[in-house]
Amino acid sequence: MSAYVALFKARLQMGLQYRAAALAGLGTQLFWGIIRLMIFEAFFRSSAAPQPITYQQTVDYLWLTQALLLILPMRLEGEIQQMIRTGAVAYELARPTDLYWFWFFRSGAGRTAALALRAAPLYLLAWLFLGLKAPPSWASAGAFLLSLACASALGCALATLMTISLLWTVSGEGISRLLNLLAYVFSGSVVPLPFYPAWAQRALAFLPFGGLMDTPFRIYSGHIPPEEALGAIGHQIVWTVALILLGRWILGRGLRRLTVQGG
Amino acid sequence: MPQIEVENLVKTFRVAERQAGTWGALKGLLQRRSRTVRALDGISFTMEVGELVGYIGPNGAGKSTTVKILSGILIPDSGRCVVMGRIPWKARTAHVAEIGVVFGQRTQLWWDLPVIESFDLLREIYRIPPREYLRTRDELVAMMRLEPLLDTPVRQLSLGQRMRCDLAAAFLHRPKLLFLDEPTIGLDAASKLAVRDYIKRLNRQGVSVILTTHDMDDIEALCRRILLINRGRILFDGALEALRAQVSRDRQLVIVLAHEETWVEDPDAQVIRRNGHHLTLRFDPERISAADLIARITARYEIRDLYVENPPIEEIVAQIYYEEGTAL
Structure with a gap:
């Protein structure tokens, strides 16, 4: 286990080196956040009908989306992609580690590093100047942090699955684009999930993608009250475990083919 | 132990074969051809x-x-x-x-x-x-x-x-x-x-x-x-x-001549390379010992330097690869 933790730490340090990228990302997220904020403000002003989520909850939701965008499984792990393309992935087997967890933590570490670098300053800015409020209670805050950790694990499981799919498709562009799109739309990062039509709600509640953003963000603003939060977090955990098992199974089959066929 | x-140990790989040209690519869509390569053939x-x-x-x-x-x-x-x-x-x-x-x-x-x-x-x-x-x-x-x-x-x-x-x-x-x-x-x-x-x-x-x-x-x-x-x-x-x-017992004598134009001949050795003052002779140590050959050469020609060497391993290996290639 400590090997994975060490890998995680090393990646985190590495990610911290890319300050320029983090700064540019911060600027972009801020810009889009302000635009989206204006759109939703106009929307709330123009409509007198009661909305499924309050204006303040929407503002919180929007800023958290902007701050934590990188929780989505957006990009493939470049190094692993390269290894699979050149066939060098076989050499990964020359290390006495479980390859799935190795890759899981590797992508997790990179993602968390990038995430933390962008999230903290943007959260602070939004909270100071742009209308983001603190959670309504300590219970909400605690449940949010727990749910956020689960969202992060879920994102890692999805990203690792995407990486593993490279063993079959080599370039991986197709699957990663598709998964990206699904995650983007169904996690609530474009439009908060409560605004989707009633008939879609059941499907959205079933899919794993809401667990990436919608669940923790609604817990944050109290839209999901703390006493209901555990059920929502359970949903995240079940999906995370399921995706990890699926990933391990697919990786096992991919490796069998690799070790038999020679890549 | x-x-x-x-x-x-035997290991075979299946290698997909593509046929050349557009028509070949189209045929490849319907019918994949693959070839089995024996990477290890009982070692x-x-x-x-x-x-x-x-x-x-x-x-x-x-x-x-x-x-x-x-x-x-x-x-x-x-x-x-x-x-x-x-x-x-x-x-x-x-x-x-x-x-x-x-x-x-x-x-x-x-x-x-x-x-x-x-x-x-x-x-x-x-x-x-x-x-x-x-x-x-x-x-x-x-x-x-x-x-x-x-x-x-x-x-x-x-x-x-x-x-x-x-x-x-x-x-x-x-x-x-x-x-x-x-x-x-x-x-x-x-x-x-x-x-x-x-x-x-x-x-x-x-x-x-x-x-x-x-x-x-x-x-x-x-x-x-x-x-x-x-x-x-x-x-x-x-x-x-x-x-x-196994490949050859031959050894090589490299001599550095005092005069580039000297013509060297010997019944038991064969000139295989000539490069300015440097001359490489090949000889079979069973027929003539290195010492005898050197004595004979130095007596007959004006020599500045000389040394005996084994044929480079590259040449030996290349020869085996070559023989193996032609045998098949």
Whole structure:
């Protein structure tokens, strides 16, 4: 286990080196956040009908989306992609580690590093100047942090699955684009999930993608009250475990083919 | 008990074939053609603890396939393979914890991390006890003169520096067996010497080494025993000298003439190269001893310098590859 933790730490340090990228990302997220904020403000002003989520909850939701965008499984792990393309992935087997967890933590570490670098300053800015409020209670805050950790694990499981799919498709562009799109739309990062039509709600509640953003963000603003939060977090955990098992199974089959066929 | 026992190892690969041209590509959509390539065609050998074996053969001969099977990365079609009492691919994790591998074309280190941090990571991965780790690491750093490189990210190292670090990394967990797949590829002369020196030292400490290479100087400098493989079969297994004797007993006498235009002739020797003042003669030591030939030549011609040498191993190996090629 400590090997994975060490890998995680090393990646985190590495990610911290890319300050320029983090700064540019911060600027972009801020810009889009302000635009989206204006759109939703106009929307709330123009409509007198009661909305499924309050204006303040929407503002919180929007800023958290902007701050934590990188929780989505957006990009493939470049190094692993390269290894699979050149066939060098076989050499990964020359290390006495479980390859799935190795890759899981590797992508997790990179993602968390990038995430933390962008999230903290943007959260602070939004909270100071742009209308983001603190959670309504300590219970909400605690449940949010727990749910956020689960969202992060879920994102890692999805990203690792995407990486593993490279063993079959080599370039991986197709699957990663598709998964990206699904995650983007169904996690609530474009439009908060409560605004989707009633008939879609059941499907959205079933899919794993809401667990990436919608669940923790609604817990944050109290839209999901703390006493209901555990059920929502359970949903995240079940999906995370399921995706990890699926990933391990697919990786096992991919490796069998690799070790038999020679890549 | 031998450290490595390989018996009748066979490995085949299916290679997809594409047909040329647009029409061929269209046909390929309907009907895939594939061809079976026998990468290993029944190879057998054993290796004892502490040996340093040179594994040579032309490109595509099956060297890397063998090394991959021995290190548990690849599963053979048939045959027996026991390395340190284990079947490598059946107990992969336990197996790779006790071997060291270096693939010259690729680094085991983390591209973006300083060398020292890669080492620390490997310590965690191989679960090396801290004290033992520090001792081995410091020893390796001193031996390979890595001190000035430790804080540099791997991507900024030169190839020679990187290879030295890679070799050290492969030995941090003190494996009893090292697989080195072309460790000197692309290195400059000084780095090659450093790498060879390092391999020699480890071997002297009792580490067994299988070295694949195309560089015959590596073989000549390091290996008492060589395995020569071509088309998935072992053509020769034994000492370098025996291989030499098997192909040809001939030796070469190089003389440096005082006058370039001198014409040299001798009944027992044959001029095979002429390059300015330098002249290479080939002779059979069974027919005439080197001492007699030298005496005769120096008596008849004005000579500035001379030395006797063995035919370069490249020529011997090339000859075997060639004979093998024409025999088929």
